[in-house]
Amino acid sequence: MNLGGLTLFTNAFRQGFQTLFHSAAAPVGSGGVDLLNIIFTSLRVSLLATVIALLIGIPAGYWLGTRRSIGRLAALAIANAGMGLPPTVAGLFVAMLLSRYGLFGPLSLLYTKTAIVIVQTVIATPVVAALVASGVAAVPAQLRLQVRSLGASHLQEIAATLREARLTMFAAVAAGFGAIISEVGAVTMVGGNLAGDTRVMTTAIVQFTRMGDYGPAIVLAVILLGIVLLVNVFITIEQVRDERYMKATRRARRIRPPQVGR
Numbered sequence: 001m002n003l004g005g006l007t008l009f010t011n012a013f014r015q016g017f018q019t020l021f022h023s024a025a026a027p028v029g030s031g032g033v034d035l036l037n038i039i040f041t042s043l044r045v046s047l048l049a050t051v052i053a054l055l056i057g058i059p060a061g062y063w064l065g066t067r068r069s070i071g072r073l074a075a076l077a078i079a080n081a082g083m084g085l086p087p088t089v090a091g092l093f094v095a096m097l098l099s100r101y102g103l104f105g106p107l108s109l110l111y112t113k114t115a116i117v118i119v120q121t122v123i124a125t126p127v128v129a130a131l132v133a134s135g136v137a138a139v140p141a142q143l144r145l146q147v148r149s150l151g152a153s154h155l156q157e158i159a160a161t162l163r164e165a166r167l168t169m170f171a172a173v174a175a176g177f178g179a180i181i182s183e184v185g186a187v188t189m190v191g192g193n194l195a196g197d198t199r200v201m202t203t204a205i206v207q208f209t210r211m212g213d214y215g216p217a218i219v220l221a222v223i224l225l226g227i228v229l230l231v232n233v234f235i236t237i238e239q240v241r242d243e244r245y246m247k248a249t250r251r252a253r254r255i256r257p258p259q260v261g262r
Contacts, residue, residue: 008214015215016222034196035204035216039223042200045113046181049120053176057125061132061172062158065165066144076133082126087119091186094119098190111192116200119186124176131175135168136161167239174235178228 020035064076097103098110098118109115139161147160162169184202191198193207201220208217 009218012214012218016217016219019216020219035220037196038199038201038204038220041113041198042181042202042224043227045116045200046120046177049117049124049180050173050177052117052121053124053128053180054173056121057128057172057176058132058162058169060125060129062136062162064129064133065136065139066161076130079126079130079133083130085123085126087123087183087186088189090122091119091189094122094186095189110190111194111198113191113198115190116187116198119190120180120183123183123186124180127179128172128176131168131172132162132165135165135172138168139164170235170238174231177231181227182224 060075060079064072064079094115095102095110098107098115099105100110109118143164144157144161147157152160182202184206187193187198187200188203188206191200191203193199193203199207201224205217205220205224208214208220
């Protein structure tokens with residue numbers, strides 16, 4: 001074991017954070033490694049793709065979780081299979097659709113940020129839909145009937161059901177965002193890893209590592225891990241808060257008011 005190799009990590013950390021601080025202080029277009037642009041590009045496309053995936057996946061998941069039909073079972077099987085969809089397969093089909101001779105070739109979207117958002121949405125939507133479906137299906141049907149009997153509209157019924165499945169909703173957001181912000185292959189296939197344009201944190205880490213430039217790679221890895229950790233900390237806090245609320249509710253139901261003597 002070469003213990004002296006540990007200096008490789010310390011030197012990489014020092015070089016990486018120096019590069020990050022230089023990137024923050026340097027004026028735009030001054031050249032060098034622009035780590036801030038890489039970070040902001042990664043967050044921008046991943047957050048946008050997550051929002052689009054939620055707008056598509058939540059209604060689809062609600063439908064899958066509340067309907068009982070053969071078509072629903074087939075769609076649920078597709079959504080569950082989509083959770084295991086290899087990202088490179090999604091990247092292949094999106095790249096073919098956006099290529100010069102593809103169906104959407106005239107739009108010239110290949111190797112753009114829009115292409116990255118599209119492929120990330122394709123990856124995240126089945127994850128969101130499948131998780132929301134499982135959460136909604138776990139909500140008792142009596143709740144929807146009770147809400148409906150009180151004169152609530154269809155939208156209010158949906159809101160009440162999703163509120164009961166809020167922990168699964170949080171998990172869907174975290175899983176969808178985590179699946180796409182950490183993706184490399186599909187993003188490279190449709191984005192091209194163009195410096196200053198479509199390069200995101202994951203593709204930059206691969207690029208810098210291949211070049212032996214471990215400093216920028218390791219600082220981007222630390223930031224990426226920090227983002228994922230923050231999202232999961234938020235989910236954990238919400239889970240603990242909900243568990244305490246449910247325990248307090250059950251405890252209140254067990255406490256009976258004292259009988260008033262006649």
